[in-house]
Structure formats: structure tokens, C-alpha cells
Amino acid sequence: MSVIDLRRLTGVARQQALRIVLIGPPGAGKGTQAATLKERYGLAHVSTGDMLREEVRRQSPLGSQARALMAAGKLVPDALILDMMAQRLQQPDVSRGFLLDGFPRSRAQGEALVAMLAAQKQPLHTVVQLDLQDEEIVRRLSLRRSCPACGRVYHLHSNPPTLHGLCDADGSALVHREDDNEVTIRTRLSVFHEQTEPVIEFFRSIGLLRRVDASLPIDHVEHLVERLIQGALTKSSPLRTSRRLAVSKYRSLGRSLRG
Numbered sequence: 001m002s003v004i005d006l007r008r009l010t011g012v013a014r015q016q017a018l019r020i021v022l023i024g025p026p027g028a029g030k031g032t033q034a035a036t037l038k039e040r041y042g043l044a045h046v047s048t049g050d051m052l053r054e055e056v057r058r059q060s061p062l063g064s065q066a067r068a069l070m071a072a073g074k075l076v077p078d079a080l081i082l083d084m085m086a087q088r089l090q091q092p093d094v095s096r097g098f099l100l101d102g103f104p105r106s107r108a109q110g111e112a113l114v115a116m117l118a119a120q121k122q123p124l125h126t127v128v129q130l131d132l133q134d135e136e137i138v139r140r141l142s143l144r145r146s147c148p149a150c151g152r153v154y155h156l157h158s159n160p161p162t163l164h165g166l167c168d169a170d171g172s173a174l175v176h177r178e179d180d181n182e183v184t185i186r187t188r189l190s191v192f193h194e195q196t197e198p199v200i201e202f203f204r205s206i207g208l209l210r211r212v213d214a215s216l217p218i219d220h221v222e223h224l225v226e227r228l229i230q231g232a233l234t235k236s237s238p239l240r241t242s243r244r245l246a247v248s249k250y251r252s253l254g255r256s257l258r259g
């Protein structure tokens with residue numbers, strides 16, 4: 001594809017409200033890729049993990065219910081997450097398109113999302129699966145550092161900040177997340193295999209899933225994700241057909257939710 005084609009497609013993307021899910025195990029690089037895509041396509045980056053951490057920080061009722069589960073690496077109940085997301089997806093910024101990161105994480109969440117978007121006639125364009133082996137995940141998360149202010153993530157070896165311990169974007173002191181320790185990382189991986197893999201299968205079954213090898217360097221993954229998004233925007237893309245199938249399959253469920 002030529003540079004002009006790329007620009008043209010990116011231009012189309014800017015006008016079109018792109019709706020994308022980034023899915024994969026914790027540590028696969030969803031937040032890292034989301035930061036770039038958000039800038040490039042002007043999308044709202046909706047991370048349920050960031051939203052929940054903010055609720056915990058504010059000591060809200062939801063934060064109090066979520067805190068211990070998050071510290072243990074377990075999922076917060078679907079009903080709480082769906083409530084939170086139903087409100088978030090009503091906010092004006094998502095009408096320009098969104099990138100979901102960390103949601104859905106169970107089959108029930110995935111089905112509810114597809115039904116909700118079908119009811120609003122705002123189907124997903126694509127679901128990008130960032131695929132990575134468990135041992136590499138443990139290596140990545142053990143050395144991850146996060147900015148508590150803007151959510152940007154770093155890795156002490158592969159993606160360090162310019163100034164040691166400080167966020168490049170806003171200078172805040174970086175933190176080592178409480179759940180980024182080996183025991184909790186392994187619990188989160190089991191939860192991923194048991195509860196999140198079924199929703200990946202669900203997206204595959206409705207033709208929306210596209211896989212990327214997340215073990216590649218960050219800029220290489222970026223390039224592959226970009227190509228998938230452009231494919232999803234191209235008229236001849238099979239994704240358009242699958243999207244129609246997905247929408248028609250879930251339209252009746254959407255109607256019942258609306259009613």
C-alpha cells in the first residue's frame with residue numbers, strides 16, 4: 001500500500017467513528033497500542049482497569065466493591081462492569097469513536113456489548129487480539145511501571161522513561177502497580193484463560209476477530225494493528241460482511257434490551 005493510500009485511509013478514519021476492541025491477556029500491550037491509536041484516530045481510550053482504579057482512588061461505592069478483587073487479580077462482577085460501561089458509552093467523547101481496552105473480559109460482557117452497540121446501530125469495526133505467551137507476560141508485567149496521572153505505561157528494559165522513574169508526558173512519579181507481582185500476575189493469567197478466552201472465541205465466531213503477534217517490538221505491533229484497522233475500513237474487507245452478520249445476529253437481542 002502506498003503512502004498516499006495510507007494517508008487517504010487515515011483521513012477516512014478521522015472522519016469515521018471507529019469502534020475497536022483491543023483484547024488479550026494482561027501485559028500483552030493493549031494500553032501501549034491504545035495510546036498511539038488514540039492520538040492517530042482521535043478516539044476515546046476506554047480502559048476499564050483505569051476507570052476502576054480511579055473509583056478505588058475516590059473510594060466510591062464501586063471502588064470499595066472492586067478494590068479487593070483487583071488486588072487479588074480476580075474479575076469485578078459483570079453486572080458492576082456493565083453498569084459502569086453503559087454509562088461510559090453514553091459520554092459525548094465516544095461518539096467520535098472509541099477503543100476498548102480491558103473490556104469485555106467475559107463472554108457475558110462481550111455479548112452484552114455487541115447487543116448494546118447493535119441496538120444503537122453502532123457496531124464494532126473490529127476486535128484486535130494481541131496474542132502473547134504467559135512467560136513473556138510475567139516478564140513484561142514484573143517490570144512495568146505506570147503513570148498514576150495519565151495512565152501511560154513503561155517497561156524498565158524495553159520501553160523506559162527518558163528520566164528514571166518519571167513519566168515522559170507529565171513528569172509524575174511512576175508506580176509499580178500492586179497487582180503487577182508474580183503471584184497476582186499468575187492469578188490474572190488463569191482468569192484470562194478461563195474467563196476471557198471464551199469471549200475471544202465469541203468474537204471469532206461472529207467474524208470480528210483479527211490476531212496480532214504481540215511478542216514483536218512495539219512499533220512492529222503498531223504497524224500490524226494499523227493494517228488491520230485499515231483493512232476493516234476498506235469496502236472489500238470481509239470484516240464488513242461479518243459485521244453485518246454480527247449485527248443481524250444480535251439485532252433481536254438489542255431490540256429486547258431497548259424495549
Ligand code: ADP
Pocket residue numbers: 024025026027028029030031032033140141143144145153154155156158159214215216217218219221
Ligand atoms: P496491557 O495494557 O495489555 O496490560 P501494557 O500496554 O501495559 O499491557 O504493556 C505491558 C508491559 O509491556 C509494559 O511495561 C509495556 O511497556 C511493555 N510492552 C508493551 N508492548 C510491548 C512490546 N511489543 N514489546 C515489549 N514490551 C512491550
Ligand code: AMP
Pocket residue numbers: 026048049050052069070071073074075076077081101102103104105109179188
Ligand atoms: P487492567 O488494568 O486491565 O489490567 O485491569 C486491572 C483489574 O481491574 C483486573 O485484574 C480486574 O480485577 C479489574 N477489571 C478491569 N477490567 C475488567 C472487566 N472488564 N471485567 C472485570 N474486571 C475488570
